[in-house]
Amino acid sequence: MGPRRVIVRLQVRRYFCDRKNCSRKTFVEQVPGLSERHRRSSTGLTGWLRSIELGGRPAARLCRRLRLAAGRTRLLRLLTAPTVPDRAPRVLGVDEFAFRKGCTYGTVLVDVEAGRVVDVLPDRTSETFAAWLTEHPGAEIICRDRATAYTKAVREAAPHALEVADR
Template sequence: MRTLSDLPISGAIVKLRLSVRRFRCKQRACQRKTFSEALAPGIGRRHGRRVARCDELVHAVGLALGGRPGSRMLARLAAPWSKDTFLRAVRREAAAASSAPAATVIGIDDFAWRRGHSYGSIIVDLERRTVIDILPNRQRDRQCPIFCVR
């Protein structure tokens, strides 16, 4: 049995319980003894706990609002995800987009990991509207190697 979270309906939390078959490998040398049936493409990630459309929503809200404001807004819509979930979704998409062609128009913005304590920088491709990288601090020596390469 596998449980996936789906988008809320009329303020109610929706959980999908899927019956997934398990298979045993008959080869003695096989490292994995059991296998589970894969989900259909587009439903969810391999070890994910949410359906694909929830992941898209989390990523979009993470880009638009950020961690804590996104968490508060979706909690009112019966989708209680933590602020870290939004930040992980943005980082995951940034890692996937790192194989994209070089950006010609970029933007850099500073943000607070914890207000008054630690800050970071986000680098965005303004043409494609995608996150290129999230830097752990605002120091120039961390950003300079990225922009000094010609």
């Protein structure tokens, strides 16, 4: 259809349940490959939006350029967590980030060689990072900032690893 916007108007049958103890009062017929329960868009559009693999404002800007109807919060909801490998990557990058600036901080773990996120930890404490390192052995080089929590965790959980700290 090119740059034109397409709206599909789909009529489906709605079924009603007569039993008193039924938790769902109505049922709607689904069209395989086109619709899913509680979706307000097609499965094809949802697949396109998931393939963007961005969230927030950058993804919303890209969607506007591609003429896809999606807001930043919808794109954030479509993001899936990366699969956490059993072993840590050979070169592991560690840094903190703000879930909410000034209030809540987390830790992001990155495979430096592959350039992808390995895991996101819910806080920036040494106990959480040390527990992750013991569960996922194999990091030979750990790149970190000069936070004392990360230094303590590396000494406890991976004393053999080479530490590389920025200024």
